[in-house]
Amino acid sequence: MDYIKQRIIEIGGPKAEMVKDLIKKHGDDVIQDVTLGQVLTGMKGMVSLLTCTSKLDPEEGIRFRGYSIPQLQELLPKLHQDGEPLPEGLFYLMLTGELPTKEDVNHISEQWALRAQGIPSHVFDVINALPKDAHPMIQFNSAILAMSTESQFRKAYLTGMDKKDYWAPTYEGVMDLISRLPVIAAYIYRRVFHNEQYIDIDPSLDWAANLSHMMGYDSIEVQRLMRLYMVIHADHEGGNVSAHATHLVGSALSNPYYSFSAGMNGLAGPLHGMANQNVMHWINKMLREIGTDSPSTSQIKDYAEMTLRNGQVIPGYGHAVLRKTDPRFTVQLEFAKKYAPDAPLIQLVDKIYQVVPDILEKTGKVKNPWPNVDAISGSLLSSFGITEYPIYTVLFGVSRALGVLTQLIWDRLYGLPIERPKSQNLQWFAEKVNYQ
Numbered sequence: 001m002d003y004i005k006q007r008i009i010e011i012g013g014p015k016a017e018m019v020k021d022l023i024k025k026h027g028d029d030v031i032q033d034v035t036l037g038q039v040l041t042g043m044k045g046m047v048s049l050l051t052c053t054s055k056l057d058p059e060e061g062i063r064f065r066g067y068s069i070p071q072l073q074e075l076l077p078k079l080h081q082d083g084e085p086l087p088e089g090l091f092y093l094m095l096t097g098e099l100p101t102k103e104d105v106n107h108i109s110e111q112w113a114l115r116a117q118g119i120p121s122h123v124f125d126v127i128n129a130l131p132k133d134a135h136p137m138i139q140f141n142s143a144i145l146a147m148s149t150e151s152q153f154r155k156a157y158l159t160g161m162d163k164k165d166y167w168a169p170t171y172e173g174v175m176d177l178i179s180r181l182p183v184i185a186a187y188i189y190r191r192v193f194h195n196e197q198y199i200d201i202d203p204s205l206d207w208a209a210n211l212s213h214m215m216g217y218d219s220i221e222v223q224r225l226m227r228l229y230m231v232i233h234a235d236h237e238g239g240n241v242s243a244h245a246t247h248l249v250g251s252a253l254s255n256p257y258y259s260f261s262a263g264m265n266g267l268a269g270p271l272h273g274m275a276n277q278n279v280m281h282w283i284n285k286m287l288r289e290i291g292t293d294s295p296s297t298s299q300i301k302d303y304a305e306m307t308l309r310n311g312q313v314i315p316g317y318g319h320a321v322l323r324k325t326d327p328r329f330t331v332q333l334e335f336a337k338k339y340a341p342d343a344p345l346i347q348l349v350d351k352i353y354q355v356v357p358d359i360l361e362k363t364g365k366v367k368n369p370w371p372n373v374d375a376i377s378g379s380l381l382s383s384f385g386i387t388e389y390p391i392y393t394v395l396f397g398v399s400r401a402l403g404v405l406t407q408l409i410w411d412r413l414y415g416l417p418i419e420r421p422k423s424q425n426l427q428w429f430a431e432k433v434n435y436q
């Protein structure tokens with residue numbers, strides 16, 4: 001057995017026992033009161049999920065297994081001394097809770113490069129059957145579902161295995177799926193935007209650099225950007241739409257492909273992962289309507305206020321949990337200032353940042369007026385040549401697989417049951433609070 005699987009059993013076994021014991025001894029203990037407001041406004045702040053991969057602090061932002069993004073930049077193995085962690089290392093950390101060695105990271109890199117070469121041809125037929133102008137997320141998700149013919153979990157389930165072992169074929173499926181997503185994403189990118197000029201995988205490269213390579217970008221800077229991008233988008237605790245949807249569908253013991261596909265359908269929404277492309281749409285529309293590439297702060301202010309007057313959201317700003325500037329925004333801005341200081345789009349993003357929070361604050365209703373990860377990610381990719389913004393949510397999706405699929409393995413280790421919350425009609429809520 002692979003030594004990583006062995007490590008998962010050693011760590012996961014006692015944790016699974018603890019879950020059982022907690023339910024047995026404390027299953028009836030009250031842990032939180034729930035208000036009617038919480039239920040009717042998206043369950044914000046309601047603790048209802050067990051997630052171990054990462055935790056989101058409203059002020060400090062994301063921590064992966066307790067480590068912040070700046071800490072991970074220090075502690076995870078990387079290829080450049082002043083550089084970005086390898087996503088393989090973050091995967092290992094989320095999976096085991098332990099910091100990986102360089103050897104662990106190399107082992108995962110090799111595994112993924114090997115497994116990436118096993119995509120069946122019908123998956124590409126499915127993509128090719130779609131019109132090229134079908135949104136890349138439609139093509140991406142269709143390919144993910146098509147790959148579920150390979151599900152090791154489904155095969156193992158049908159053989160009648162013991163449910164405490166479900167995590168093992170789930171792990172195999174997760175490893176296959178993560179390894180193959182860059183190939184699929186790059187294929188769609190080259191199909192739609194580069195006249196079907198496909199580029200083969202280079203097994204000597206790490207996972208993120210390979211994505212960059214297969215998309216057609218071999219510079220050190222883009223490889224570094226891709227590693228950074230893949231690390232910061234990987235996870236955002238359990239309640240965000242893509243994580244929650246993956247977990248929910250997984251709770252029916254749907255295989256990793258079905259589960260992840262559900263998450264990706266959620267990521268494709270404009271309030272979630274599609275915001276990165278919508279930011280570019282918003283910026284480009286603004287530049288067109290104002291008639292300049294370099295609008296003044298007062299022109300940006302007028303345009304942002306018009307967006308609000310028209311009843312629309314300003315994409316890239318606000319968050320359901322965060323209450324400060326997203327550290328994922330800051331780390332990208334730092335990268336941009338270091339490696340593309342003169343990029344006009346980055347200067348524009350910075351200008352928008354000076355104007356928009358104040359405008360959102362003044363509405364009196366926006367709980368977080370600060371930028372999130374999507375406010376800059378598209379401008380950063382564009383500044384390094386990846387200008388075709390419909391692909392951005394696909395790149396987000398490739399990265400998000402690391403967190404939500406690791407959690408799916410843990411859902412199986414914990415032996416979590418099918419999810420089935422209670423729903424009530426409007427009258428029930430009104431009666432409950434003696435509504436007059």
Ligand code: FAM
Binds near residue numbers: 315316
């Ligand atoms: N522009 C305009 N209005 C906004 C806003 C924004 N950026 N952010 C929040 N609001 C409004 C929101 O629509 C709501 O209005 P109504 O009461 O009229 O319905 C009000 O402010 C209160 O909302 P909230 O409690 O502050 O935020 P929510 O938790 O409901 O929603 C977001 C959170 C992220 C969906 C919301 O801030 C938003 O729509 N932002 C723009 C889209 C975006 O950038 N999404 C990406 C989020 C991201 F980090 C990710 O998932 N990748």
